[in-house]
Amino acid sequence: MQNKQIVPFLKWPGGKRWLAKKYKEYFPKEYNMYIEPFLGSGAVFFSLQPKEAILSDINKELINLYVIMRDNPKELKGQLVYHQERHTKEHYYKIRDVMLTDNLKCAGRLLYLNRACYNGMYRVNKQGKFNVPIGTKNNFTYDIDQFDQYADCLKHATLICGDFYEIINKAKKNDFIFADPPYATSGKANFTKYNDELFVWQDQLRLHEALVNAKARGAKIVLTNVYCKEIIEMYKNDGFYVHILQRSSNIAGQADKRGKVKELMITSNKKQSKRKEKHE
Structure with missing residues:
Protein backbone atom coordinates (compact mmCIF):
# COMPACT_ATOMS: atom_id res chain seq x y z
CA MET A 1 0.00 0.00 0.00
CA GLN A 2 2.06 2.91 -1.28
CA ASN A 3 0.24 6.13 -0.50
CA LYS A 4 1.39 9.65 0.20
CA GLN A 5 4.11 9.66 2.85
CA ILE A 6 2.73 10.42 6.30
CA VAL A 7 4.80 11.91 9.10
CA PRO A 8 3.72 10.68 12.57
CA PHE A 9 1.57 13.15 14.49
CA LEU A 10 3.45 12.39 17.72
CA LYS A 11 7.03 12.86 18.80
CA TRP A 12 7.91 9.99 21.11
CA PRO A 13 10.96 8.82 23.10
CA GLY A 14 12.96 6.40 20.99
CA GLY A 15 10.87 7.17 17.89
CA LYS A 16 11.99 5.51 14.66
CA ARG A 17 11.47 8.15 11.98
CA TRP A 18 15.17 7.92 11.17
CA LEU A 19 14.91 4.14 10.80
CA ALA A 20 11.85 4.22 8.55
CA LYS A 21 13.56 6.78 6.33
CA LYS A 22 17.05 5.29 6.12
CA TYR A 23 16.71 1.53 6.57
CA LYS A 24 13.42 0.62 4.92
CA GLU A 25 15.09 -2.14 2.92
CA TYR A 26 15.29 -4.22 6.09
CA PHE A 27 11.51 -4.59 6.11
CA PRO A 28 9.84 -7.42 4.18
CA LYS A 29 8.07 -6.33 1.01
CA GLU A 30 5.33 -8.93 1.28
CA TYR A 31 3.47 -9.99 4.40
CA ASN A 32 -0.03 -10.51 5.71
CA MET A 33 -0.71 -8.75 9.01
CA TYR A 34 1.56 -5.99 10.31
CA ILE A 35 2.02 -6.24 14.08
CA GLU A 36 3.66 -3.58 16.25
CA PRO A 37 3.62 -4.29 20.02
CA PHE A 38 5.46 -1.10 21.11
CA LEU A 39 3.60 1.54 19.11
CA GLY A 40 4.99 4.87 20.34
CA SER A 41 4.81 7.38 17.48
CA GLY A 42 4.15 4.63 14.93
CA ALA A 43 6.83 5.90 12.55
CA VAL A 44 7.34 2.55 10.80
CA PHE A 45 3.60 1.92 10.58
CA PHE A 46 2.95 5.30 8.96
CA SER A 47 5.89 4.77 6.61
CA LEU A 48 4.72 1.34 5.43
CA GLN A 49 0.95 2.01 5.62
CA PRO A 50 0.02 -1.69 5.71
CA LYS A 51 -3.39 -2.93 4.61
CA GLU A 52 -3.99 -4.71 7.92
CA ALA A 53 -2.37 -4.06 11.27
CA ILE A 54 -2.45 -4.81 14.96
CA LEU A 55 -1.03 -1.84 16.86
CA SER A 56 -0.47 -2.10 20.57
CA ASP A 57 1.14 -0.40 23.52
CA ILE A 58 0.93 -0.75 27.30
CA ASN A 59 0.24 2.98 27.59
CA LYS A 60 -3.54 3.41 27.90
CA GLU A 61 -3.49 7.15 27.15
CA LEU A 62 -1.48 6.59 24.00
CA ILE A 63 -3.79 3.92 22.62
CA ASN A 64 -6.80 6.06 23.48
CA TYR A 150 -4.04 9.90 9.82
CA ALA A 151 -7.54 8.53 10.41
CA ASP A 152 -7.65 6.93 6.96
CA CYS A 153 -4.29 5.26 7.54
CA LEU A 154 -5.49 3.89 10.88
CA LYS A 155 -8.90 2.69 9.72
CA HIS A 156 -7.69 -0.85 9.01
CA ALA A 157 -5.74 -1.12 12.25
CA THR A 158 -6.85 -2.94 15.37
CA LEU A 159 -5.70 -0.92 18.38
CA ILE A 160 -4.99 -2.75 21.62
CA CYS A 161 -3.71 -1.69 25.02
CA GLY A 162 -1.88 -4.76 26.22
CA ASP A 163 1.30 -6.61 27.07
CA PHE A 164 3.71 -7.16 24.19
CA TYR A 165 3.94 -10.92 24.82
CA GLU A 166 0.24 -11.45 24.19
CA ILE A 167 0.32 -9.27 21.07
CA ILE A 168 3.32 -11.08 19.56
CA ASN A 169 1.58 -14.40 20.23
CA LYS A 170 -1.09 -13.33 17.72
CA ALA A 171 1.43 -13.46 14.87
CA LYS A 172 0.94 -16.23 12.31
CA LYS A 173 2.91 -17.42 9.31
CA ASN A 174 3.92 -14.56 6.99
CA ASP A 175 2.82 -11.87 9.41
CA PHE A 176 5.35 -9.09 9.99
CA ILE A 177 6.33 -8.07 13.53
CA PHE A 178 8.17 -4.80 14.06
CA ALA A 179 9.29 -4.60 17.69
CA ASP A 180 10.95 -1.49 19.10
CA PRO A 181 11.02 -1.99 22.88
CA PRO A 182 12.18 0.45 25.54
CA TYR A 183 15.87 -0.23 25.87
CA ALA A 184 17.22 -2.07 28.89
CA THR A 185 20.34 -4.18 29.44
CA SER A 186 21.24 -6.66 32.16
CA GLY A 187 24.04 -4.53 33.52
CA LYS A 188 22.66 -1.01 33.40
CA ALA A 189 19.24 0.53 32.89
CA ASN A 190 19.38 2.41 29.58
CA PHE A 191 16.42 4.66 28.79
CA THR A 192 13.86 2.36 30.40
CA LYS A 193 11.43 4.86 31.99
CA TYR A 194 8.90 4.48 29.20
CA ASN A 195 5.64 4.61 31.15
CA ASP A 196 5.12 4.35 34.90
CA GLU A 197 6.79 0.94 34.81
CA LEU A 198 10.39 0.08 34.04
CA PHE A 199 11.23 -2.15 31.09
CA VAL A 200 13.77 -4.40 32.81
CA TRP A 201 16.05 -7.22 31.73
CA GLN A 202 13.39 -9.79 32.52
CA ASP A 203 11.22 -8.08 29.91
CA GLN A 204 14.04 -8.43 27.39
CA LEU A 205 14.04 -12.18 28.10
CA ARG A 206 10.25 -12.37 27.70
CA LEU A 207 10.50 -10.44 24.42
CA HIS A 208 13.19 -12.81 23.16
CA GLU A 209 11.04 -15.84 24.02
CA ALA A 210 7.99 -14.39 22.28
CA LEU A 211 9.95 -13.55 19.12
CA VAL A 212 11.65 -16.95 18.99
CA ASN A 213 8.24 -18.60 19.18
CA ALA A 214 6.84 -16.27 16.50
CA LYS A 215 9.80 -17.03 14.23
CA ALA A 216 9.10 -20.74 14.63
CA ARG A 217 5.51 -20.10 13.48
CA GLY A 218 6.83 -18.45 10.31
CA ALA A 219 6.46 -14.79 11.21
CA LYS A 220 8.81 -12.22 9.69
CA ILE A 221 10.54 -10.15 12.34
CA VAL A 222 12.47 -6.91 12.62
CA LEU A 223 13.60 -5.90 16.10
CA THR A 224 15.50 -2.81 17.15
CA ASN A 225 17.34 -2.86 20.44
CA VAL A 226 20.14 -1.38 22.49
CA TYR A 227 23.70 -2.34 21.57
CA CYS A 228 24.49 -5.06 24.10
CA LYS A 229 26.67 -8.17 23.72
CA GLU A 230 24.24 -10.28 25.73
CA ILE A 231 21.38 -9.35 23.41
CA ILE A 232 23.54 -10.02 20.35
CA GLU A 233 24.45 -13.51 21.53
CA MET A 234 20.93 -14.28 22.71
CA TYR A 235 19.42 -13.71 19.27
CA LYS A 236 22.30 -15.11 17.24
CA ASN A 237 22.00 -18.36 19.15
CA ASP A 238 18.42 -18.68 17.92
CA GLY A 239 19.16 -18.07 14.24
CA PHE A 240 18.49 -14.33 13.98
CA TYR A 241 20.67 -11.97 11.95
CA VAL A 242 22.21 -9.07 13.86
CA HIS A 243 23.16 -5.75 12.25
CA ILE A 244 24.82 -2.79 13.95
CA LEU A 245 23.48 0.64 13.07
CA GLN A 246 24.71 4.08 14.04
CA ARG A 247 22.51 7.10 14.51
CA SER A 248 22.54 10.53 16.08
CA SER A 249 21.01 10.62 19.54
CA ASN A 250 18.74 13.47 20.61
CA ILE A 251 17.65 11.93 23.89
CA ALA A 252 20.08 13.68 26.21
CA GLY A 253 18.73 16.82 27.83
CA GLN A 254 21.85 18.84 26.97
CA ALA A 255 22.90 19.24 23.35
CA ASP A 256 26.60 18.76 24.11
CA LYS A 257 25.87 15.28 25.47
CA ARG A 258 24.23 14.13 22.25
CA GLY A 259 26.19 12.23 19.63
CA LYS A 260 26.46 9.01 17.63
CA VAL A 261 25.13 5.89 19.30
CA LYS A 262 25.07 2.24 18.28
CA GLU A 263 21.82 0.34 18.00
CA LEU A 264 20.96 -3.17 16.93
CA MET A 265 18.74 -4.22 14.06
CA ILE A 266 17.84 -7.88 14.50
CA THR A 267 16.00 -9.70 11.71
CA SER A 268 14.61 -13.16 11.17
CA ASN A 269 15.78 -13.14 7.54
CA LYS A 270 18.94 -12.03 5.81
CA LYS A 271 18.98 -8.44 4.62
CA GLN A 272 18.41 -8.14 0.88
CA SER A 273 20.06 -4.73 0.47
CA LYS A 274 23.58 -4.30 -0.92
CA ARG A 275 24.23 -1.59 1.65
CA LYS A 276 27.33 -2.34 3.72
CA GLU A 277 26.62 -2.48 7.45
CA LYS A 278 28.49 -3.96 10.34
CA HIS A 279 27.38 -7.39 11.46
CA GLU A 280 27.91 -9.51 14.55
Missing part, protein backbone atom coordinates in the same frame (compact mmCIF):
# COMPACT_ATOMS: atom_id res chain seq x y z
CA LEU A 65 -5.31 8.91 21.43
CA TYR A 66 -4.87 6.63 18.42
CA VAL A 67 -8.44 5.37 18.76
CA ILE A 68 -9.79 8.92 18.87
CA MET A 69 -7.61 9.96 15.93
CA ARG A 70 -8.95 7.01 13.93
CA ASP A 71 -12.61 7.34 14.88
CA ASN A 72 -13.12 11.03 15.68
CA PRO A 73 -10.50 13.16 13.89
CA LYS A 74 -12.84 16.15 13.54
CA GLU A 75 -13.59 16.24 17.26
CA LEU A 76 -9.90 15.83 18.08
CA LYS A 77 -9.12 18.85 15.88
CA GLY A 78 -11.51 20.86 18.03
CA GLN A 79 -9.76 19.78 21.21
CA LEU A 80 -6.35 20.78 19.88
CA VAL A 81 -7.64 24.15 18.65
CA TYR A 82 -9.14 24.71 22.11
CA HIS A 83 -5.72 24.29 23.75
CA GLN A 84 -3.94 26.28 21.03
CA GLU A 85 -6.17 29.28 21.61
CA ARG A 86 -5.59 29.18 25.36
CA HIS A 87 -1.92 28.25 25.38
CA THR A 88 0.09 29.97 28.07
CA LYS A 89 2.48 28.71 30.70
CA GLU A 90 -0.39 28.72 33.19
CA HIS A 91 -2.68 26.79 30.84
CA TYR A 92 0.01 24.18 30.13
CA TYR A 93 0.62 23.37 33.79
CA LYS A 94 -3.10 23.41 34.53
CA ILE A 95 -3.74 20.84 31.80
CA ARG A 96 -0.65 18.85 32.75
CA ASP A 97 -1.89 18.45 36.32
CA VAL A 98 -5.57 17.77 35.63
CA MET A 99 -6.92 14.22 35.59
CA LEU A 100 -9.63 13.63 32.97
CA THR A 101 -12.00 10.73 32.37
CA ASP A 102 -13.60 11.67 29.03
CA ASN A 103 -11.77 9.81 26.24
CA LEU A 104 -11.93 12.67 23.74
CA LYS A 105 -10.64 15.23 26.23
CA CYS A 106 -7.93 12.80 27.37
CA ALA A 107 -6.78 12.40 23.77
CA GLY A 108 -6.72 16.17 23.23
CA ARG A 109 -4.78 16.64 26.44
CA LEU A 110 -2.09 14.11 25.50
CA LEU A 111 -1.67 15.50 22.00
CA TYR A 112 -1.42 19.06 23.32
CA LEU A 113 1.08 18.10 26.03
CA ASN A 114 3.16 16.12 23.55
CA ARG A 115 3.51 19.16 21.32
CA ALA A 116 3.85 21.79 24.03
CA CYS A 117 6.21 19.97 26.39
CA TYR A 118 10.00 20.07 26.34
CA ASN A 119 11.52 18.13 23.43
CA GLY A 120 8.45 15.93 22.91
CA MET A 121 9.35 13.82 25.91
CA TYR A 122 7.03 11.37 27.64
CA ARG A 123 7.83 10.94 31.32
CA VAL A 124 5.72 10.21 34.37
CA ASN A 125 6.46 10.27 38.09
CA LYS A 126 5.97 7.49 40.64
CA GLN A 127 2.28 8.32 40.79
CA GLY A 128 1.98 7.86 37.03
CA LYS A 129 1.46 11.57 36.38
CA PHE A 130 3.00 13.32 33.37
CA ASN A 131 5.71 15.66 34.67
CA VAL A 132 7.62 17.08 31.67
CA PRO A 133 8.08 20.88 31.82
CA ILE A 134 6.78 23.24 29.16
CA GLY A 135 8.78 23.64 25.96
CA THR A 136 9.37 26.60 23.67
CA LYS A 137 7.07 25.83 20.74
CA ASN A 138 3.83 27.73 20.24
CA ASN A 139 2.26 26.23 17.11
CA PHE A 140 0.40 22.98 17.83
CA THR A 141 -2.20 22.91 15.05
CA TYR A 142 0.21 22.87 12.11
CA ASP A 143 -1.14 19.58 10.76
CA ILE A 144 -4.85 19.59 11.59
CA ASP A 145 -5.65 19.49 7.87
CA GLN A 146 -3.93 16.07 7.83
CA PHE A 147 -5.98 14.51 10.64
CA ASP A 148 -8.26 12.84 8.10
CA GLN A 149 -5.18 11.27 6.47
Whole structure:
Protein backbone atom coordinates (compact mmCIF):
# COMPACT_ATOMS: atom_id res chain seq x y z
CA MET A 1 0.00 0.00 0.00
CA GLN A 2 2.06 2.91 -1.28
CA ASN A 3 0.24 6.13 -0.50
CA LYS A 4 1.39 9.65 0.20
CA GLN A 5 4.11 9.66 2.85
CA ILE A 6 2.73 10.42 6.30
CA VAL A 7 4.80 11.91 9.10
CA PRO A 8 3.72 10.68 12.57
CA PHE A 9 1.57 13.15 14.49
CA LEU A 10 3.45 12.39 17.72
CA LYS A 11 7.03 12.86 18.80
CA TRP A 12 7.91 9.99 21.11
CA PRO A 13 10.96 8.82 23.10
CA GLY A 14 12.96 6.40 20.99
CA GLY A 15 10.87 7.17 17.89
CA LYS A 16 11.99 5.51 14.66
CA ARG A 17 11.47 8.15 11.98
CA TRP A 18 15.17 7.92 11.17
CA LEU A 19 14.91 4.14 10.80
CA ALA A 20 11.85 4.22 8.55
CA LYS A 21 13.56 6.78 6.33
CA LYS A 22 17.05 5.29 6.12
CA TYR A 23 16.71 1.53 6.57
CA LYS A 24 13.42 0.62 4.92
CA GLU A 25 15.09 -2.14 2.92
CA TYR A 26 15.29 -4.22 6.09
CA PHE A 27 11.51 -4.59 6.11
CA PRO A 28 9.84 -7.42 4.18
CA LYS A 29 8.07 -6.33 1.01
CA GLU A 30 5.33 -8.93 1.28
CA TYR A 31 3.47 -9.99 4.40
CA ASN A 32 -0.03 -10.51 5.71
CA MET A 33 -0.71 -8.75 9.01
CA TYR A 34 1.56 -5.99 10.31
CA ILE A 35 2.02 -6.24 14.08
CA GLU A 36 3.66 -3.58 16.25
CA PRO A 37 3.62 -4.29 20.02
CA PHE A 38 5.46 -1.10 21.11
CA LEU A 39 3.60 1.54 19.11
CA GLY A 40 4.99 4.87 20.34
CA SER A 41 4.81 7.38 17.48
CA GLY A 42 4.15 4.63 14.93
CA ALA A 43 6.83 5.90 12.55
CA VAL A 44 7.34 2.55 10.80
CA PHE A 45 3.60 1.92 10.58
CA PHE A 46 2.95 5.30 8.96
CA SER A 47 5.89 4.77 6.61
CA LEU A 48 4.72 1.34 5.43
CA GLN A 49 0.95 2.01 5.62
CA PRO A 50 0.02 -1.69 5.71
CA LYS A 51 -3.39 -2.93 4.61
CA GLU A 52 -3.99 -4.71 7.92
CA ALA A 53 -2.37 -4.06 11.27
CA ILE A 54 -2.45 -4.81 14.96
CA LEU A 55 -1.03 -1.84 16.86
CA SER A 56 -0.47 -2.10 20.57
CA ASP A 57 1.14 -0.40 23.52
CA ILE A 58 0.93 -0.75 27.30
CA ASN A 59 0.24 2.98 27.59
CA LYS A 60 -3.54 3.41 27.90
CA GLU A 61 -3.49 7.15 27.15
CA LEU A 62 -1.48 6.59 24.00
CA ILE A 63 -3.79 3.92 22.62
CA ASN A 64 -6.80 6.06 23.48
CA LEU A 65 -5.31 8.91 21.43
CA TYR A 66 -4.87 6.63 18.42
CA VAL A 67 -8.44 5.37 18.76
CA ILE A 68 -9.79 8.92 18.87
CA MET A 69 -7.61 9.96 15.93
CA ARG A 70 -8.95 7.01 13.93
CA ASP A 71 -12.61 7.34 14.88
CA ASN A 72 -13.12 11.03 15.68
CA PRO A 73 -10.50 13.16 13.89
CA LYS A 74 -12.84 16.15 13.54
CA GLU A 75 -13.59 16.24 17.26
CA LEU A 76 -9.90 15.83 18.08
CA LYS A 77 -9.12 18.85 15.88
CA GLY A 78 -11.51 20.86 18.03
CA GLN A 79 -9.76 19.78 21.21
CA LEU A 80 -6.35 20.78 19.88
CA VAL A 81 -7.64 24.15 18.65
CA TYR A 82 -9.14 24.71 22.11
CA HIS A 83 -5.72 24.29 23.75
CA GLN A 84 -3.94 26.28 21.03
CA GLU A 85 -6.17 29.28 21.61
CA ARG A 86 -5.59 29.18 25.36
CA HIS A 87 -1.92 28.25 25.38
CA THR A 88 0.09 29.97 28.07
CA LYS A 89 2.48 28.71 30.70
CA GLU A 90 -0.39 28.72 33.19
CA HIS A 91 -2.68 26.79 30.84
CA TYR A 92 0.01 24.18 30.13
CA TYR A 93 0.62 23.37 33.79
CA LYS A 94 -3.10 23.41 34.53
CA ILE A 95 -3.74 20.84 31.80
CA ARG A 96 -0.65 18.85 32.75
CA ASP A 97 -1.89 18.45 36.32
CA VAL A 98 -5.57 17.77 35.63
CA MET A 99 -6.92 14.22 35.59
CA LEU A 100 -9.63 13.63 32.97
CA THR A 101 -12.00 10.73 32.37
CA ASP A 102 -13.60 11.67 29.03
CA ASN A 103 -11.77 9.81 26.24
CA LEU A 104 -11.93 12.67 23.74
CA LYS A 105 -10.64 15.23 26.23
CA CYS A 106 -7.93 12.80 27.37
CA ALA A 107 -6.78 12.40 23.77
CA GLY A 108 -6.72 16.17 23.23
CA ARG A 109 -4.78 16.64 26.44
CA LEU A 110 -2.09 14.11 25.50
CA LEU A 111 -1.67 15.50 22.00
CA TYR A 112 -1.42 19.06 23.32
CA LEU A 113 1.08 18.10 26.03
CA ASN A 114 3.16 16.12 23.55
CA ARG A 115 3.51 19.16 21.32
CA ALA A 116 3.85 21.79 24.03
CA CYS A 117 6.21 19.97 26.39
CA TYR A 118 10.00 20.07 26.34
CA ASN A 119 11.52 18.13 23.43
CA GLY A 120 8.45 15.93 22.91
CA MET A 121 9.35 13.82 25.91
CA TYR A 122 7.03 11.37 27.64
CA ARG A 123 7.83 10.94 31.32
CA VAL A 124 5.72 10.21 34.37
CA ASN A 125 6.46 10.27 38.09
CA LYS A 126 5.97 7.49 40.64
CA GLN A 127 2.28 8.32 40.79
CA GLY A 128 1.98 7.86 37.03
CA LYS A 129 1.46 11.57 36.38
CA PHE A 130 3.00 13.32 33.37
CA ASN A 131 5.71 15.66 34.67
CA VAL A 132 7.62 17.08 31.67
CA PRO A 133 8.08 20.88 31.82
CA ILE A 134 6.78 23.24 29.16
CA GLY A 135 8.78 23.64 25.96
CA THR A 136 9.37 26.60 23.67
CA LYS A 137 7.07 25.83 20.74
CA ASN A 138 3.83 27.73 20.24
CA ASN A 139 2.26 26.23 17.11
CA PHE A 140 0.40 22.98 17.83
CA THR A 141 -2.20 22.91 15.05
CA TYR A 142 0.21 22.87 12.11
CA ASP A 143 -1.14 19.58 10.76
CA ILE A 144 -4.85 19.59 11.59
CA ASP A 145 -5.65 19.49 7.87
CA GLN A 146 -3.93 16.07 7.83
CA PHE A 147 -5.98 14.51 10.64
CA ASP A 148 -8.26 12.84 8.10
CA GLN A 149 -5.18 11.27 6.47
CA TYR A 150 -4.04 9.90 9.82
CA ALA A 151 -7.54 8.53 10.41
CA ASP A 152 -7.65 6.93 6.96
CA CYS A 153 -4.29 5.26 7.54
CA LEU A 154 -5.49 3.89 10.88
CA LYS A 155 -8.90 2.69 9.72
CA HIS A 156 -7.69 -0.85 9.01
CA ALA A 157 -5.74 -1.12 12.25
CA THR A 158 -6.85 -2.94 15.37
CA LEU A 159 -5.70 -0.92 18.38
CA ILE A 160 -4.99 -2.75 21.62
CA CYS A 161 -3.71 -1.69 25.02
CA GLY A 162 -1.88 -4.76 26.22
CA ASP A 163 1.30 -6.61 27.07
CA PHE A 164 3.71 -7.16 24.19
CA TYR A 165 3.94 -10.92 24.82
CA GLU A 166 0.24 -11.45 24.19
CA ILE A 167 0.32 -9.27 21.07
CA ILE A 168 3.32 -11.08 19.56
CA ASN A 169 1.58 -14.40 20.23
CA LYS A 170 -1.09 -13.33 17.72
CA ALA A 171 1.43 -13.46 14.87
CA LYS A 172 0.94 -16.23 12.31
CA LYS A 173 2.91 -17.42 9.31
CA ASN A 174 3.92 -14.56 6.99
CA ASP A 175 2.82 -11.87 9.41
CA PHE A 176 5.35 -9.09 9.99
CA ILE A 177 6.33 -8.07 13.53
CA PHE A 178 8.17 -4.80 14.06
CA ALA A 179 9.29 -4.60 17.69
CA ASP A 180 10.95 -1.49 19.10
CA PRO A 181 11.02 -1.99 22.88
CA PRO A 182 12.18 0.45 25.54
CA TYR A 183 15.87 -0.23 25.87
CA ALA A 184 17.22 -2.07 28.89
CA THR A 185 20.34 -4.18 29.44
CA SER A 186 21.24 -6.66 32.16
CA GLY A 187 24.04 -4.53 33.52
CA LYS A 188 22.66 -1.01 33.40
CA ALA A 189 19.24 0.53 32.89
CA ASN A 190 19.38 2.41 29.58
CA PHE A 191 16.42 4.66 28.79
CA THR A 192 13.86 2.36 30.40
CA LYS A 193 11.43 4.86 31.99
CA TYR A 194 8.90 4.48 29.20
CA ASN A 195 5.64 4.61 31.15
CA ASP A 196 5.12 4.35 34.90
CA GLU A 197 6.79 0.94 34.81
CA LEU A 198 10.39 0.08 34.04
CA PHE A 199 11.23 -2.15 31.09
CA VAL A 200 13.77 -4.40 32.81
CA TRP A 201 16.05 -7.22 31.73
CA GLN A 202 13.39 -9.79 32.52
CA ASP A 203 11.22 -8.08 29.91
CA GLN A 204 14.04 -8.43 27.39
CA LEU A 205 14.04 -12.18 28.10
CA ARG A 206 10.25 -12.37 27.70
CA LEU A 207 10.50 -10.44 24.42
CA HIS A 208 13.19 -12.81 23.16
CA GLU A 209 11.04 -15.84 24.02
CA ALA A 210 7.99 -14.39 22.28
CA LEU A 211 9.95 -13.55 19.12
CA VAL A 212 11.65 -16.95 18.99
CA ASN A 213 8.24 -18.60 19.18
CA ALA A 214 6.84 -16.27 16.50
CA LYS A 215 9.80 -17.03 14.23
CA ALA A 216 9.10 -20.74 14.63
CA ARG A 217 5.51 -20.10 13.48
CA GLY A 218 6.83 -18.45 10.31
CA ALA A 219 6.46 -14.79 11.21
CA LYS A 220 8.81 -12.22 9.69
CA ILE A 221 10.54 -10.15 12.34
CA VAL A 222 12.47 -6.91 12.62
CA LEU A 223 13.60 -5.90 16.10
CA THR A 224 15.50 -2.81 17.15
CA ASN A 225 17.34 -2.86 20.44
CA VAL A 226 20.14 -1.38 22.49
CA TYR A 227 23.70 -2.34 21.57
CA CYS A 228 24.49 -5.06 24.10
CA LYS A 229 26.67 -8.17 23.72
CA GLU A 230 24.24 -10.28 25.73
CA ILE A 231 21.38 -9.35 23.41
CA ILE A 232 23.54 -10.02 20.35
CA GLU A 233 24.45 -13.51 21.53
CA MET A 234 20.93 -14.28 22.71
CA TYR A 235 19.42 -13.71 19.27
CA LYS A 236 22.30 -15.11 17.24
CA ASN A 237 22.00 -18.36 19.15
CA ASP A 238 18.42 -18.68 17.92
CA GLY A 239 19.16 -18.07 14.24
CA PHE A 240 18.49 -14.33 13.98
CA TYR A 241 20.67 -11.97 11.95
CA VAL A 242 22.21 -9.07 13.86
CA HIS A 243 23.16 -5.75 12.25
CA ILE A 244 24.82 -2.79 13.95
CA LEU A 245 23.48 0.64 13.07
CA GLN A 246 24.71 4.08 14.04
CA ARG A 247 22.51 7.10 14.51
CA SER A 248 22.54 10.53 16.08
CA SER A 249 21.01 10.62 19.54
CA ASN A 250 18.74 13.47 20.61
CA ILE A 251 17.65 11.93 23.89
CA ALA A 252 20.08 13.68 26.21
CA GLY A 253 18.73 16.82 27.83
CA GLN A 254 21.85 18.84 26.97
CA ALA A 255 22.90 19.24 23.35
CA ASP A 256 26.60 18.76 24.11
CA LYS A 257 25.87 15.28 25.47
CA ARG A 258 24.23 14.13 22.25
CA GLY A 259 26.19 12.23 19.63
CA LYS A 260 26.46 9.01 17.63
CA VAL A 261 25.13 5.89 19.30
CA LYS A 262 25.07 2.24 18.28
CA GLU A 263 21.82 0.34 18.00
CA LEU A 264 20.96 -3.17 16.93
CA MET A 265 18.74 -4.22 14.06
CA ILE A 266 17.84 -7.88 14.50
CA THR A 267 16.00 -9.70 11.71
CA SER A 268 14.61 -13.16 11.17
CA ASN A 269 15.78 -13.14 7.54
CA LYS A 270 18.94 -12.03 5.81
CA LYS A 271 18.98 -8.44 4.62
CA GLN A 272 18.41 -8.14 0.88
CA SER A 273 20.06 -4.73 0.47
CA LYS A 274 23.58 -4.30 -0.92
CA ARG A 275 24.23 -1.59 1.65
CA LYS A 276 27.33 -2.34 3.72
CA GLU A 277 26.62 -2.48 7.45
CA LYS A 278 28.49 -3.96 10.34
CA HIS A 279 27.38 -7.39 11.46
CA GLU A 280 27.91 -9.51 14.55
